[in-house]
Amino acid sequence: MNGTSTHQNRREAIKNLQKYLRRLAASPDRANTIPIDGIFEDATKDALIEFQIRMGLPATGVADKRTWDILYKEYLDTTRDDRETQGLYFFPSLPVGYTVALGDTLTLVRIIQLLLLELRASYDIFEDIAESGTFDAATSDAIRDFQRINGLPETGEVDLRTWNRIVREYSNLDKREI
Secondary structure: OOHHHHHHHHHHHHHHHHHHHHHOOOOHHHHOOOOOOOOOOHHHHHHHHHHHHHOOOOOOOOOOHHHHHHHHHHHHHHHHHHOOOOOOOOOOOOOOOOOEOOOOEOHHHHHHHHHHHHHHHHHOOOOOOOOOOEOOHHHHHHHHHHHHHOOOOOOOOEOHHHHHHHHHHHHOHHHHHO
């Protein structure tokens, strides 16, 4: 195996580790501090140690086989009830043709940003977008990238069609990766 493949495999393993730790974080606030970027840094190590302590494992910050097996089993256990795709019905049905666009500041924008941040790990293209609740240029660019990849009109705005695709892709994240 060449060095590039080994590096890519390691990066993918770290992304999986981060995804599992994020899902199993002790609190939602803690989950948001765990990046899914394939880089093993302090936030990932701290989350791993926290998990090891909760599971009664030696708190080494190293994902040895025992830790990995327990982490993966716990992750699978949390996803078993999530196998059925559930809809997110936040998008307004009226007025017809409604879009969320640059400058909007709504709870819906924050939800869109959170979904994009989760999808970022799978798509590996979006720049950092802030979970601000303001539809800014970075959010618009991420939407445009998402639309391009999914064969949607590249408007940089979220209409019902784009919303439904985002929700579908988000709902299928765990199904693709298990």
